[in-house]
Amino acid sequence: MQRDGKRMISIWIFIGLLLIAYGVLIMGQGMWELFVPPAKPVVLSELRAGIWWGSLILILGAVFVGTNSKW
Numbered sequence: 001m002q003r004d005g006k007r008m009i010s011i012w013i014f015i016g017l018l019l020i021a022y023g024v025l026i027m028g029q030g031m032w033e034l035f036v037p038p039a040k041p042v043v044l045s046e047l048r049a050g051i052w053w054g055s056l057i058l059i060l061g062a063v064f065v066g067t068n069s070k071w
Contacts, residue, residue: 016064027054
């Protein structure tokens, strides 16, 4: 994929970077709730869904960036 002599970057790299950013934000919020519990916890808050979901999105974003980049 070249245009005017410049190599174009795949859209999947940008999607991967976006997933990494979202994963960091969600996991950060989950870690914050781990150390500073909310006044009214939600149902099943002991499962720490924010930490699990954030880490899953972070790993998925790293896989997208890793498989689609030429670095």
